[in-house]
Amino acid sequence: MSDDDLDRLMAAPGIVRNAAKLRSVGGNAAFFSDLARSHGSVAAWILTFPAGRYMELVRELKMRGDRLGGKTGQLLLRRMGVPSLICSDDVVKALIAADVVSKAPSSARDFAAVQAALDRWQAETGFDLTRISRILALSVG
Template sequence: MVQEKFTHIYARAAERKGGDEALESMLSVPLSAEQLAAIPDDRWLAAFTQKVFQSGMSWKVVRSKWPNFEEVFFGFDIEKMLLMPNEMWERKATDPAIIRHLGKVMTIPENARMIHQATREYGSFANMVAQWPQQDIIGLWQHLKKHGKRLGGNTGPYTLRVMGKDTFILSGDVEAYLRSTGVIDGGRDTKKSQQATLAAFNDWQQESGRPLCQISQIIAFSTGDNRL
């Protein structure tokens, strides 16, 4: 397989989206390592929790109730989350002010423990994320999946993207492109497929000098049913 040059992918995306200027206006800009490292741990827990609740639910409904989540869970203060007994979690999961889902509510203490452990090792969870090498971004995905709760699939990566960490996303359009060009041919989450995907994105990053998030978006814009 000869990997398609990123210049060709970009040209196709620009043609579909109305030109270079229009395409550039659609692209995300990741935070710097310094900006990432300044994000408090409670904001990471809030972001993971919001994405967990949005999985399989209306994002609009979750966003509309989010101020209630912040109040019910004490602003996602990590120490308070770690001190709450199971009975309190079960009571909070029945609070009509939030979306009542015990399984998803119980991800909060699990992910608080993950964040707390990273804080012990790195000084803060944000430091760990900021220091994680871009060339091994899938390693960070795997860390979230292994040590967190319900952060596998695209939930962890989407949260990282929202928070400003540079990462690509295996959206439906991106996965379809990778399959159609032979980058992957098996299960998306197998070690072989993930390593092949990571190698391809690292090659495109070296070729273009662009952040991974923009490469991912440009690939998505270059294919699928999103032509203007």
């Protein structure tokens, strides 16, 4: 995207006027195109990560995508229909209260601890990650 393209988009009504977010579109388009070429589709790649590897998928989006870390990648997955945990402030509070993590998950160790808790809760309840995420979010306040 040229500087002129960016300036035009920054002035367009109805678009988030954040240059870093707008610049990420090209990088993510290339990332998703590569996934589609190598796996047949982005969805096919996502399906290689079952629920027991959800946090690994989140880390892959964070590392390989452009601005797809944190809640952005999680929200993308949820909007695609993938059962997803979203580490909102309330979910993080619930994870802390459950002694899963001591802060918002950011390290490989944190992600492994969250995945272990998700696996345990799924086995206990039979609920998918979206339902567990919503229960966690509503359990604090």
